[in-house]
Amino acid sequence: MIDLKKEAEILAKLRDVVVDMDYEGVSSACKEAIETGIPAYRAVSEGMAKGMEIVGEKYESSEYFLAELIMAGEIMKKGMKVLQPYFRSDEVRKKGKVVIGTVRRDLHDIGKNIFSSLLSAAGFEVMDFGVDVPAEKFVDAVRQYDPDIVAMSALLSTTMPEMENVIKALEDAKFREKVKVIIGGAPITREYAKKIGADFAAKNAVEGVNICNSWMSR
């Protein structure tokens, strides 16, 4: 039987290692959670993920910046490596499934990786196909994994048009109505999303997660 006070302390520690950017401390905090008997999924959802939420708020209020977002993502990843073997499939209730990638001819992934980390922290199952992802791969992923959301990133105005190709390919495969499409990246605007038939253009990763959450709660 877990001591509730001890459990609350450890969950707070897991939250704080993310908020306080404690890269060296995250592994031991996760190990302590497991050794104390806290289920792995709760260590994430009630510990580290809460930390990510706070990091997101601090980023929105310009207290944290790009470096802190990247750090928080890396801390989550490090923690998840410790916790992964302890997840029980019957405990993990994923909010939704997201297929994500940077579009064809584009190799930039910092923003996409931050978004992936925030989505995982928020309880989504994320299938990240990396960079330089052609339209047909997005379509194959939808066919194979039946996601709720397709997320695309592009940094360059020269690769942005690939997003339209992906949406067209989803339409041709009759998959477009099955998924929500969210796009992001430096040149991406709400007007562009409307023009190409995407459901939303997120101005940053934090806003993107909020939108995905709202879609899943409907």
Add this chain to the structure above:
Amino acid sequence: MSSRERVILTLNHEEPDRVPLDLGASFVTGMHVSSVYALRQALKLDPPGTPVKVIEPFQMLGEIKPDLCEALEVDIIGLNSKTTMFGFKNEDWKPWKLFDGTPLLVPGKMNTQPDSHGNVLMYPQGDHSVPPCALMPRDGFYFDALDRQQPIDWRELNVEDNLEEFGDISQEELLHFKDEADRLYKKTDKAVFASFGGTSFGDIALVPGLHLREPRGVRGVKEWYMCHVMRPDYILNVCDRQCEIALANLEKIHKVVGDKITAVFVSGTDFGTQRGPVLSNDSYRKLYKPFHSRVNKWIHEHTSWKTFIHSCGSIESLLKDFIEAGFEILNPVQTSARNMDPSLLKRKYGDGITFWGGGVDTQKTLPFDGSDQVRQQVHQRIRIFAPEGGFVFNTIHNVQPGVPVENLLTLYKAVKDFGSYPIR
């Protein structure tokens, strides 16, 4: 009025006869080689199929030759190192082709190789015996750095590992700068804009060390940003040593080039993203401002050069600090980024800094809008930035590939049509 006089006047916040124009004087004010080819063809400067030289292979920027400068009335000429970011020199030109078929000439040691997916791999110093350092995706237009970060022990970083690329300037390089400065100053009437290198602190384009065969230290983009949080002391130590080396080199360079230089490229570090600064004012003041101040102070005390900072993105909140650090010129003036409204920038900072850029948006307007919108935007930007000087016309960063040539022709015609003082 000569081009040089025109530029000097505007940098001193006085109105010349017309707004000076930069195209190609630096590697942040240039044009992708495929657009240079298209423009040269449209202006009938070359027979069809004439290749264009790639003078900066990372971004695949094309040479802006004197005939194109004359056709467009460009006022500024660049003095750059002969050595590219990949460590091979701009010499021994050989034919190459972009995926879109544009015929090019590239440096002889640009020994690329396709991978199994049809991407193009670039090697440091053209050396195939080491892993590739950059990749151009299949059907792509430029290279991106590959991640060559070795595993890091954050407690055991060695400053020397991130200083491998900074050292005493070679005699060969000094002679190159001396001869070129002399030639450009005496044989042209253009303002000379020099990029000597060595003074860009924390420049994420340079952190990967693309010319290094086996880079050590903190070399990944992600890891460099993490360093700002985990080991800011390391960044300070690297910058401090880099600054010492840079100042010693600047002294040697100034001895051979004197005051033939109008402006010098000091910093290319991007401190902004599309929607906000990369770091807080406090972090900038701790980690970078001291070194910017030292370099700019030296330049102002010993030379007549004007100091230039390039920073993409939303950096309005940092501008007061940039000016205090001694920067006199801001580029590229990314007005598409948040809080970078042109009128606000001119009103708030126009007395303290020259805007070298901001002329037309290259993310949307130039590539995707019609020529009428391009002309309209150029006119609007000149009306906002040009009064009382302090404005050099340039597109917002390099012109990208795929821009309709009609838009390019309209752009440069608009600069001529609307750029005469008094501005209407």
